[in-house]
Amino acid sequence: MLQILTGFGFLSGMSYPFRLLGVFKSHPRLISYIIVPILLNFVIAIFLDVGLFLFGWEVTQVLTDTIIQRLDLFLLNLPQWLGGLDYLIIVLGFLLRIIFxxxxxxxxxxxxxxxxVILGAPWYGKLSEELEKIKTGDVKVIDVGFFGDIWRAILFEVKKLVLIISIGFLLFFLNVLPGFGTLLSAMGGMLLTGTIICLDxxxxxxxxxxxxFRExxxxxxxSLPASAGFSVVCLFLIAIPFVxxxxxxxxxxxxxxxxxxxLLLKGLLPSDNQSLISQ
Incomplete structure (x- = not known):
């Protein structure tokens, strides 16, 4: 019954970012591992907000205005008794701005x-090790050397980029389909973003x-649907400016x-030996 009420783990997955508060309360020394990443996030956010967000907002305004203008031209060719649709266009324009x-x-x-995550990796890595030690009593690390770590990190980012480009390419063509193409493309984009968020x-x-990477x-x-719940709440948390x-x-x-x-306590992770052999 509890499984049904929690969406078979979906709601439980949403709770994990907030569970860290309880860990910090019982182990306050761990807070030191997030101070530098927060400062790094602040510096990065300044460049993103000033550059990307302001530029992106102008693009979305132009895109919204273009859609509204095309709809207005379409309405000009409709009978006069459908003139009330003008109010619908106003509402649609408002909704488009919110969505964009x-x-x-x-x-x-x-x-x-x-x-x-990349710049704060040393501190996040240490925080992760301490959390795993608290949860399981031990930390398992397979040493591949300094250059091995760098190579794996680069390869991970490249494979993420390939995944984003390949799926994004398919979603772009799906977007041009009439009817539900745009809706399906948007849903696919959210699924892709949620997947990358979980990977990170x-x-x-x-x-x-x-x-x-495949593992x-x-x-x-x-871990579905719990991983879906985790990605949803994380997407919400990372989308709030400054917060x-x-x-x-x-x-x-x-x-x-x-x-x-x-995964770990349920024995769902591939064995260390299998992972090394499959690379």
């Missing part, structure tokens, strides 16, 4: 995560075990707690 604004906030927060926030715990993707599928400077470290820490509870 939300998408822009998510994209800005998404980029903040990409840069913030789970990676601190998964990378210590040197899982392959990391597999962990998201194995996301603080919430991104909580999403990173929550990702490690998620992996420990939903």
């Amino acid at each position: 604004g939300i998408i822009l906030l998510i994209l800005t927060g998404f980029l903040l995560v990409q840069f913030g 926030f789970f990676d601190a715990a998964l990378e210590r075990r040197r899982l392959t 990391k993707l597999g962990t998201i599928q194995k 996301n400077l603080l919430t991104i470290p909580f999403c990173v820490g929550g990702g490690t707690l998620f992996v420990c509870d939903r």
